[in-house]
Amino acid sequence: xxxxxxxxxxxxxxxxxxxxxxxxxxxxxxxxxxxxxxxxxxxxxxxxxxxxxxxxxxxxxxxxxxxxxxxxxxxxxxxxxxxxxxxxxxxxxxxxxxxxxxxxxxxxxxxxxxxxxxxxxxxxxxxxxxxxxxxxxxxxxxxxxxxxxxxxxxxxxxxxxxxxxxxxxxxxxxxxxxxxxxxxxxxxxxxxxxxxxxxxxxxxxxxxxxxxxxxxxxxxxxxxxxxxxxxxxxxxxxxxxxxxxxxxxxxxxxxxxxxxxxxxxxxxxxxxxxxxxxxxxxxxxxxxxxxxxxxxxxxxxxxxxxxxxxxxxxxxxxxxxxxxxxxxxxxxxxxxxxxxxxxxxxxxxxxxxxxxxxxxxxxxxxxxxxxxxxxxxxxxxxxxxxxxxxxxxxxxxxxxxxxxxxxxxxxxxxxxxxxxxxxxxxxxxxxxxxxxxxxxxxxxxxxxxxxxxxxxxxxxxxxxxxxxxxxxxxxxxxxxx
DNA sequence: GGGCAAATAT
DNA sequence: CATATTTGCC
Numbered sequence: 001x002x003x004x005x006x007x008x009x010x011x012x013x014x015x016x017x018x019x020x021x022x023x024x025x026x027x028x029x030x031x032x033x034x035x036x037x038x039x040x041x042x043x044x045x046x047x048x049x050x051x052x053x054x055x056x057x058x059x060x061x062x063x064x065x066x067x068x069x070x071x072x073x074x075x076x077x078x079x080x081x082x083x084x085x086x087x088x089x090x091x092x093x094x095x096x097x098x099x100x101x102x103x104x105x106x107x108x109x110x111x112x113x114x115x116x117x118x119x120x121x122x123x124x125x126x127x128x129x130x131x132x133x134x135x136x137x138x139x140x141x142x143x144x145x146x147x148x149x150x151x152x153x154x155x156x157x158x159x160x161x162x163x164x165x166x167x168x169x170x171x172x173x174x175x176x177x178x179x180x181x182x183x184x185x186x187x188x189x190x191x192x193x194x195x196x197x198x199x200x201x202x203x204x205x206x207x208x209x210x211x212x213x214x215x216x217x218x219x220x221x222x223x224x225x226x227x228x229x230x231x232x233x234x235x236x237x238x239x240x241x242x243x244x245x246x247x248x249x250x251x252x253x254x255x256x257x258x259x260x261x262x263x264x265x266x267x268x269x270x271x272x273x274x275x276x277x278x279x280x281x282x283x284x285x286x287x288x289x290x291x292x293x294x295x296x297x298x299x300x301x302x303x304x305x306x307x308x309x310x311x312x313x314x315x316x317x318x319x320x321x322x323x324x325x326x327x328x329x330x331x332x333x334x335x336x337x338x339x340x341x342x343x344x345x346x347x348x349x350x351x352x353x354x355x356x357x358x359x360x361x362x363x364x365x366x367x368x369x370x371x372x373x374x375x376x377x378x379x380x381x382x383x384x385x386x387x388x389x390x391x392x393x394x395x396x397x398x399x400x401x402x403x404x405x406x407x408x409x410x411x412x413x414x415x416x417x418x419x420x421x422x423x424x425x426x427x428x429x430x431x432x433x434x435x436x437x438x439x440x441x442x443x444x445x446x447x448x449x450x451x452x453x454x455x456x457x458x459x460x461x462x463x464x465x466x467x468x469x470x471x472x473x474x475x476x477x478x479x480x481x
Numbered sequence: 482g483g484g485c486a487a488a489t490a491t
Numbered sequence: 492c493a494t495a496t497t498t499g500c501c
Contacts, residue, residue: 351490351495351496352495352496353495353496375483376482377482390483391496391497391498392496392497394484395495395496395497395498396495396496398486399494399496
């Protein structure tokens with residue numbers, strides 16, 4: 001498919017400014033203010049403020065440096081070191097827009113894309129489609145290779161040749177001079193603290209044939225548009241969560257058409273094969289992209305317009321069952337509620353909100369199951385809520401038990417009882433202590449100003465220790481908290 | 482998987 | 492700042 005960035009963006013602009021959007025659905029109005037002026041100008045697009053004011057060409061890139069640390073540039077935190085200025089740059093680009101809040105890689109990618117486009121137009125009317133496809137393909141293979149290489153030799157990989165790098169020597173080292181190599185190593189080492197970024201090969205050399213002379217740009221462009229295959233993106237390793245948060249969040253909340261996704265999968269397979277043969281490294285399983293450093297290395301080298309549009313389209317925010325009087329509407333929770341045109345796919349599972357209805361179901365299930373069987377998995381199945389995970393339940397159960405324990409403990413003060421202390425319950429009797437009287441745990445919702453917890457409030461101690469978790473083993477007993 | 486507690490998100 | 496949820500661990 002022919003790529004037409006202008007059309008893609010303009011098409012998107014078509015629904016901009018005055019377009020109505022549904023706040024309830026969490027859709028952010030896509031206005032031209034979301035597009036950095038520089039980019040808009042490059043694409044011949046209008047901006048909210050009229051003619052785009054040529055921004056004092058920000059120091060976008062320093063090819064040499066960028067190239068020397070090609071393999072490490074996926075880390076947003078490193079961008080600042082190359083004049084990309086992170087938030088500062090964003091602010092400069094468009095102080096009043098949402099842009100300031102977007103991940104730099106995103107803006108950078110766009111800026112890079114536009115810049116390159118202008119350049120190309122001046123020189124030769126080469127097909128942009130071919131250009132991007134080629135670039136994406138190369139980058140794609142490279143990315144996959146990087147991952148594969150990292151997996152093969154995570155701790156020592158220091159020189160990984162690019163699959164499309166013709167000048168790389170065959171002995172595994174690159175054609176760089178020792179000084180270049182030193183600098184590369186230094187840069188990479190100095191700017192990378194820990195985590196995958198480091199292991200992804202700091203000394204990778206970009207191919208000179210890349211359309212985008214600055215591989216960093218392509219890398220970012222790629223990162224900005226690529227999407228994980230899984231519907232649920234795991235968080236990056238804790239060690240560098242803060243560093244990569246922007247990317248994780250970004251890629252997690254944007255979606256792209258399923259067809260593009262499929263194409264990406266196919267492309268990934270191809271690239272994987274290419275990378276494998278080129279490097280001799282085993283190809284990392286596709287699942288490796290989950291929670292991996294790369295937001296997803298399955299970008300399709302085709303139909304970039306779709307990806308572009310998708311990249312700009314925020315995925316609906318978590319759609320939680322409305323806490324109305326009803327109770328039948330909580331058959332499913334979160335995820336993929338984006339009812340736009342069915343062309344997108346939610347990536348990240350939204351934070352679950354335990355609405356009163358949901359909590360009620362939870363309690364019902366718990367009571368029905370009884371102390372002994374009221375464990376996460378069982379409860380989850382009993383509740384039978386689409387999208388609800390065992391983890392969700394486990395977490396809620398934990399809190400639930402804690403509250404009960406607390407209540408039990410507090411009320412125990414005056415009329416001590418044998419069973420109140422969660423230390424150890426024995427009889428299986430209290431299994432069903434009047435479920436009816438128990439459900440009113442549900443209380444305030446929206447009471448006061450803040451969000452009230454379904455479990456908060458004067459939790460009625462009515463039903464005895466229905467759920468005093470079998471105090472593990474520790475002496476932590478059931479008291480304390 | 483269950484249960485906890487630390488880490489995060491709100 | 493206090494909670495509500497999610498994650499990481501054992």
